[in-house]
Amino acid sequence: MIRVEDVHKYFGTLHVLRGISLDVSKGEALVIIGPSGSGKSTLLRCINLLVEPDAGRVFIDGVHVNRHDINREWVRQQVGMVFQSFNLFTHLTALENVMLGPIRVKGVSREQAEDKAKQLLARVGLAAKANAYPAELSGGQQQRVAIARALAMDPKAMLFDEPTSALDPEYIREVLDAMTALARDGMTMIVVTHEMGFASNVAKRIVFMDGGVILEEGHPQEIFEHPKQERTRAFVSKILR
């Protein structure tokens, strides 16, 4: 579903991604871990072209997307993204946040968009909060609205960029539950997270990134209990503590 071939990215002289290759099949949930600055977020952003890769190729559902002649807006509709800091539109209610994309980008009618948005909010357990503004919601609720907003575009895959890192501990569970349910429903997902419980439950495969390269990948149990690389071991022991 998502294929990344030898992708490089520079920010000025900083070589952030040094040849990343990745293959995520349909319905798979892949977890990426790694220290900050290792290029995880940049990799996710290269997949939906929020950041343009400098070299290498990205395929989504078989389509080569980082070409100059491609419609970037179309590409971004194919993959939903959830951010660390939620980024809900502050001037719109939860319901309007979910409706905005379908109405303004896809040209769906207001009634249809509203029906769908209500269903999606119900799916993440927020039917009762449809008319609340982001500032009136807890972090966990905001992040679940953000998930619904991404799903409203009917994406083929979802990217999660540390979705629980900005949350108070008591709200992490509800967001992870929503993501777990999504994975169980067969959504293709790439998740950057340090939530080991979630990774073990949901992912078949974990990728460890450091310094812009993939150092190691494997089954969660393998990575957490018997990491091959020294750096993986050091990192895992820090986050498992």
Added chain:
Amino acid sequence: MGSLEDLRRQRTRTFDTIAAVVLTIGIVGVLLEVLVGRYGLNWTYIASAWPTYLRGAWVTFYVTTVSYIVGMGIGFIIGWARAARVSVRKPGAQGAAVFGVKYTLRRMGDGYVAAIRGTPLFVQIVFVSSVLVIRFSSLDPNQLALIAGLVALTANTGGYQSEIFRAGIQTVHTGQVEAARAIGFSRWKAMRHVVLPQALRLVIPPLTNEYIGLLKASSLLLVIGIVELTEIGRREAFFQGKPFESFAIVTGLYLLITVPVSKIVEYIERRLRVPGLGIQAAPTTRV
């Protein structure tokens, strides 16, 4: 309703209202004592002369309003151009051309704002007027003065409003644009549906300040012979020998424009307020 917070707010509001009423009565009392009690305002003069002042007030009002609205267009465009981050240069000749045009526009905007903010409005008015008088000496001097005044005020408020719009657009978090782009919005649509609705709410108070400031600053137009409210007051004060009466009327007429404007904007602001994007009315200062 009925929460402790509501109750506290209710009390504060009641106290504020009482304090405001007492203060106003006090100030008006002192003014009346000085003007009427000691000096003796000439009410017959006021009754007969006020239509003259009203004409001056009209000139002040429309020169300000026309400049303000045209300046808003200029300010919005320049503010947006200056707020936009330097965009990525796309490959090819067309990409280079687009990049060059954008870069040039932005630098021109920088220069314009620097020139407007870095010089006194008084100098700008005299400068524009002198240029027009020399270039178009055949035109009627009164018309020429009016055009010069409009041009100078428009250019001035355009520069200041561009800074207001720039700040408003930049205050909207970059994450908002990123989120909009991530669900497939184009740059323009993200601006139209996500950034602007938030930025416009943020700039309402400073834009109101700008209008009121501009209205007051328009009194400087008397230097190029535009007969606006302050000039009427000055003429009447000297030629009719009525300094207290004339400036009392002038003061009253300025307030008659600025206070309702503030109130109307306050109402609009309340209507548009969104939790989390709340802005309290800013104090008005200028000139």
